[in-house]
Amino acid sequence: TAxxxxxxxxxxxxTNDFIFAFDADQAGIRAAERSIGLAWSEEAKVKVIAINQSLGKDPDEIIRRDVALWKKLIAAALPAMDYFFEMKFRGYQPEEIESKKQVARDLLNLIIQLASPLEYDYYLKKLAEKLEVREEALREAVKKARQQKKPGVASQVSAQTQQTDKNVKSIDRKAAVAERLLAGMMARMDYMEYVGENLVIEYLPMACQEFYKILAVYYTKEYKQGGKVENYIKENQPELTNQLNCLIILKEELKQLSDHEFLAEIKRLIFELKKDFIKNKLLGVAKEISDNEDKFKKSxxxxxxxxxxxxxxxMQEFSELSGQLKEN
Structure with a gap:
């Protein structure tokens, strides 16, 4: 899946630190250009593992064979642009002008996507040195390419960003509400029962449901014993540690609220999640109605x-959901 x-x-x-793993062939390079271009467009720091076929066909196979080897590959991951230099200069023929032009085109299209001016200058200079051409000539090539507005990875990234931005904002808003609720539960576990009575787990995004479950288990098993929720999560579900670290900052903020303010905030967050859940269900039911009406006409x-x-x-379900939305 792309x-x-x-x-x-x-x-x-x-996290802002990404490590991608790609096959060390042309298909892998193309996938890398697209995926890394998207990550760069969001200002992520990117490193790359190039998987040699002799080691295994993919990360899963390598890990099954040799976990220690996979850890070494992670430690040796290259900064994304260094990876591209290594890949693009494979088969490079310095005496052939067409070879120089091809490598220059490929790498310049990637270099211009770098957000940092320092990185941009560094890799432009590096490319000039490796191609044994003047840096000014490459800068002129970049200038012409920008003037012509040729569609490359950067323009594809821009187009996809525009097409998906509305949906992403919706996803981000829902996730932010859910994360704030989870942080609130960590801050005041004595409200866990209230949340449990008023929140259906399906209201939460999938990425937050597992965290909610571990909080519920902690409340049942450990809360009254005085154990710290952070330690419990790290010990029992270490894969949630990154998510936990993100929530700790929110937790400290919410701890500053008075009892009245805190309860009002919890109610608001649950309301937002429930409203979003009902709206999505309404959209799904509306589509089903439309699809079945089309079938009815043709049947x-x-x-x-x-x-x-x-x-x-x-229609009855739609009416009931609409009523719930009005009640809330």
Missing amino acids: LTVEQIRILKRL AAAGQEELKNKIDKL
Whole structure:
């Protein structure tokens, strides 16, 4: 499945340091250009592991064979642009002008995506030295490329960002609300029962549901014993540590609220999540109604009664959900 801007933005809430793993072939390089371009567009720091086929076909196979080897590969991961230099200069023929032009085109299209002026200058100078050409000539090539506005990875990134930005904002808002609620639960575990009575786990984004579950388990097993929630999570589900670290800052902020302010905030957060959940269900039901109405129009008389009953049930569900939305 292709990496998306939405996924990168979700991951960036946990870390800004990305390590990608790609096959060391042309298909792997193409995948790297696209994925790393997206990560750069979100100002992520990127390193790359190039997987040699002799080691295994993918990370899963390498890890199954030799965990220690995989750890070494992670430690040896290259900064993304160094990886591209290594890949693009494979097969480079310095005496061939077309070879120089091809490498220059490929790497300049990547270098211009770098957000840091220091990195931009560093890699432009490095490219000039390796190609044995004047740096000014490369800068002129960059200038012409920008004037012509040729579609490259950067423009593809921009187009995808524009297309998905609305959905991403919605995802980010919902996740932010859910994370604030989880942080609130960590700050005041004595409100856990209230949250449990008023929150359905499906209100939370999938990325937050596992964290909610571990908080509920902690409350049941450890809270009254006085154990720290942070330690419990790290010991029992260490894979949630990054998420935990992100929530600790919010937790400290929410601890400053008075009892009245805290309860009001918890109610608001649950309300926001419930409202979003109902709206999404309404959209799904509305689509089902539309699809079945289309089928009804095209169906033979014998099948229309069943479709009509289904549409009636969906309309009833839609009405009930709309009522819940108004109540809230």
